[in-house]
Amino acid sequence: MSGPPSEMRPMRIIVCIKQVPKAQELQVDPVTQTLKRVGVPSEINPPDANALEIALRLKDHHAAEVVVLSMGPTSFDESLERAVAMGADRSVLLTDRILGGSDTVPTAYALSETIQKIGGYDLILTGEETTDASTGHVGPGIAGHLDLPQITYVSEVRIVDGTIRARRTAEDGTEWWQTNMPSLCTVNFGCNKPRSPTLTGKIRVKRGGVIVHWSCADVGIDPKKVGLLNSPTIVAKVDTIRLPPRAGRIFSGDSKESVRALLDALIRDRVVAL
Amino acid sequence: MTDGYGLEDKSHFRGVWVFLEGRAGGLRDVSTQLIGEGRRLADLRGTPLTGILPGHGVDALAERAIGYGLDRVIVVDDPMLEIYRSRPYAQVMAQLIRRQKPEIVLFGASKNGRDLGGRLHAILETGLAADCVKFDIDAEGNLDMIRPSFGGKSLAHILCKKHRPQMASVRRNVFVAPPHNPDRRGEIVHEQVELSPQDLDAKLLEFDEFTKEGGLRPEEADIVVSGGFGLGDPKNFQLLQDLADRLGGAIAASRKAVDSGWVPKTLQVGQTGMTVRPKLYIAVGISGAVQHLAGMQESDKILVINIDPKAPLFEIADYGIVGDLFEVLPEMIRQLDALKGGGVAGPPALPAEAR
Numbered sequence: 001m002s003g004p005p006s007e008m009r010p011m012r013i014i015v016c017i018k019q020v021p022k023a024q025e026l027q028v029d030p031v032t033q034t035l036k037r038v039g040v041p042s043e044i045n046p047p048d049a050n051a052l053e054i055a056l057r058l059k060d061h062h063a064a065e066v067v068v069l070s071m072g073p074t075s076f077d078e079s080l081e082r083a084v085a086m087g088a089d090r091s092v093l094l095t096d097r098i099l100g101g102s103d104t105v106p107t108a109y110a111l112s113e114t115i116q117k118i119g120g121y122d123l124i125l126t127g128e129e130t131t132d133a134s135t136g137h138v139g140p141g142i143a144g145h146l147d148l149p150q151i152t153y154v155s156e157v158r159i160v161d162g163t164i165r166a167r168r169t170a171e172d173g174t175e176w177w178q179t180n181m182p183s184l185c186t187v188n189f190g191c192n193k194p195r196s197p198t199l200t201g202k203i204r205v206k207r208g209g210v211i212v213h214w215s216c217a218d219v220g221i222d223p224k225k226v227g228l229l230n231s232p233t234i235v236a237k238v239d240t241i242r243l244p245p246r247a248g249r250i251f252s253g254d255s256k257e258s259v260r261a262l263l264d265a266l267i268r269d270r271v272v273a274l
Numbered sequence: 275m276t277d278g279y280g281l282e283d284k285s286h287f288r289g290v291w292v293f294l295e296g297r298a299g300g301l302r303d304v305s306t307q308l309i310g311e312g313r314r315l316a317d318l319r320g321t322p323l324t325g326i327l328p329g330h331g332v333d334a335l336a337e338r339a340i341g342y343g344l345d346r347v348i349v350v351d352d353p354m355l356e357i358y359r360s361r362p363y364a365q366v367m368a369q370l371i372r373r374q375k376p377e378i379v380l381f382g383a384s385k386n387g388r389d390l391g392g393r394l395h396a397i398l399e400t401g402l403a404a405d406c407v408k409f410d411i412d413a414e415g416n417l418d419m420i421r422p423s424f425g426g427k428s429l430a431h432i433l434c435k436k437h438r439p440q441m442a443s444v445r446r447n448v449f450v451a452p453p454h455n456p457d458r459r460g461e462i463v464h465e466q467v468e469l470s471p472q473d474l475d476a477k478l479l480e481f482d483e484f485t486k487e488g489g490l491r492p493e494e495a496d497i498v499v500s501g502g503f504g505l506g507d508p509k510n511f512q513l514l515q516d517l518a519d520r521l522g523g524a525i526a527a528s529r530k531a532v533d534s535g536w537v538p539k540t541l542q543v544g545q546t547g548m549t550v551r552p553k554l555y556i557a558v559g560i561s562g563a564v565q566h567l568a569g570m571q572e573s574d575k576i577l578v579i580n581i582d583p584k585a586p587l588f589e590i591a592d593y594g595i596v597g598d599l600f601e602v603l604p605e606m607i608r609q610l611d612a613l614k615g616g617g618v619a620g621p622p623a624l625p626a627e628a629r
Contacts, residue, residue, distance in 0.1 A: 108396045133423075135404040140360065140392030149475040150360045152389040165479070171385045172297070173483035179476045190539075190548065232401030232437040236418070239429040246576065250588060252596035259605040262577070262595055263613070271554050271575050271593075272497070272521060274613050 010063035011122045011159070011181075013055045014115055015088070016142070017048035017070050019079040020132040044079045047127025049194040051187035054157050055125055056087045056195060062159055065089045067118055071099060071111055077211055084210040085197030092118060096216040101228025108141025110221050115146065117219045123164060124184040128153055139186035149179035155191035287438040290316040291376040293367070294327045294347070295384060296335050304382030306342050306451035308444055311409065312380055313343040313452065318411050319377065324348060328366045330356040333462065340460035343452050348463050354474055358386045362473040364393040369467045371398060376439050378417050383443035391443050401434030402441040407448050416440065422572070447553065447574065490524040492543065497523030498552045500543055500570070501531055504559020504580065504599060508536035513603045514558060520610045526550065528560045544569035559599050562587025579603070
């Protein structure tokens with residue numbers, strides 16, 4: 001593990017991102033009961049884009065190299081290229097068929113191994129959760145694997161005297177935490193406005209060489225610890241029923257009467273207590 | 275750090291555990307709610323229900339927790355556990371689980387509960403299902419962990435068949451807390467867990483508590499009154515605030531209202547804003563774009579007030595009023611005041627702009 005970055009060496013920030021189907025395009029394949037990913041418009045998981053923006057802001061103010069890491073099929077190149085066009089220095093895609101169907105345990109393991117292969121990291125950033133699976137387990141899982149300090153649900157990260165300071169949204173208030181480097185932060189969805197790709201960034205992407213593809217063998221990932229069969233959890237079935245139907249009691253007409261009827265209903269149903 | 279522990283012979287694992295979180299001298303809502311569901315699962319499995327309470331000086335809280343239906347509480351008392359920190363808490367849970375081998379471990383899906391569960395499941399290499407809304411026991415005795423998936427469009431049944439313990443998190447207000455029985459007897463067990471100063475790898479520099487005064491946060495509120503483009507003017511948010519005050523709720527807004535510069539971004543509900551899940555979400559003058567739905571569709575009850583009967587949000591409404599919000603809101607406020615016995619004299623003044 002690396003210590004705090006010296007004056008000589010730029011800080012290395014690794015941002016873990018996932019490519020997800022755009023929120024309004026989520027479709028379930030009726031046969032496999034998994035998320036349809038082919039032919040559906042994708043984007044960088046929005047909280048991961050917020051994490052990337054935090055990394056790029058740190059890079060704006062400190063000597064830092066931003067490395068973007070993802071795990072998935074080569075179609076994820078699209079998001080890695082976008083990340084580089086936004087200002088990341090380079091990217092790594094861990095891509096291997098044997099990773100297919102991994103739940104959060106092998107995912108955190110495989111990403112941790114890949115982070116160690118990248119090496120020399122001072123800060124790891126992830127989104128607080130993905131918009132497609134919504135577990136929020138992978139970031140803390142990586143910190144657990146790598147035995148790093150973790151600060152979850154952060155909206156702001158500062159580097160002060162070679163330490164990380166992060167503002168965390170906790171259950172009852174806002175906290176400022178300090179840790180040594182390296183450490184891992186997960187970033188709040190919507191805490192900033194991710195920048196757009198720049199012309200210079202797009203040119204760098206066009207020139208090529210901004211993405212490397214690694215297989216599990218390249219990284220030294222144990223095949224017996226990844227993939228569907230080595231995941232502790234399975235999705236036994238998916239009930240395709242939508243959310244429970246809502247009562248839909250709609251009042252109209254004279255507002256005095258409709259408000260009275262509404263409040264009666266709300267109080268009777270114990271939705272509102274006076 | 276990981277050791278493949280979770281794959282040990284699962285027949286050695288027995289009992290249901292609930293991770294307990296304290297708050298201002300009591301238990302968090304989500305913890306008492308978990309005890310209720312944990313009790314049901316423990317009874318189904320014919321095993322004891324144990325609460326896990328790391329902290330410092332928490333014996334009185336442990337005593338109180340038993341009254342919600344626990345058989346025993348394991349207290350780990352250490353000054354290093356006075357406030358929640360990921361690493362020492364994960365160490366405590368990992369060591370206790372290795373020692374005592376529970377079959378099921380439940381966490382509240384609070385910020386700290388998720389922080390802890392995510393770290394712990396990687397250390398123990400066992401399954402963790404997030405944000406479960408229902409549990410069953412399947413024919414083989416596995417915990418069937420049911421959670422919304424794919425953006426809330428369906429429910430997935432998650433099983434963790436080979437690894438133990440089976441772990442899951444549950445959001446606040448999914449289960450109902452059992453009544454507290456002060457006469458209930460249970461055992462309080464003090465366990466020692468080895469911690470070193472190096473485990474304190476994060477330092478809390480500052481804490482600003484969210485204050486209820488004038489700023490109850492929408493994520494925290496049981497009732498959220500949210501305004502959209504239909505409000506027409508930032509001044510009219512005062513009407514929402516007046517209603518929210520009477521209901522003990524918080525105000526929020528749609529993206530259109532935020533983008534119009536009427537209210538700060540911190541109040542925005544939806545895909546690019548916050549997700550709220552109150553007991554009652556009141557949408558005023560919000561038509562209901564898919565992006566807005568993403569931030570509020572898991573609310574327990576939804577009340578829609580809109581002048582347009584074709585507003586898409588009516589499709590997911592539990593209650594609705596088709597009408598002019600500038601008539602409906604003042605009328606609601608007036609009738610609420612009357613029902614409460616009239617703390618406020620006369621109906622609230624309607625903003626001149628609204629007439």
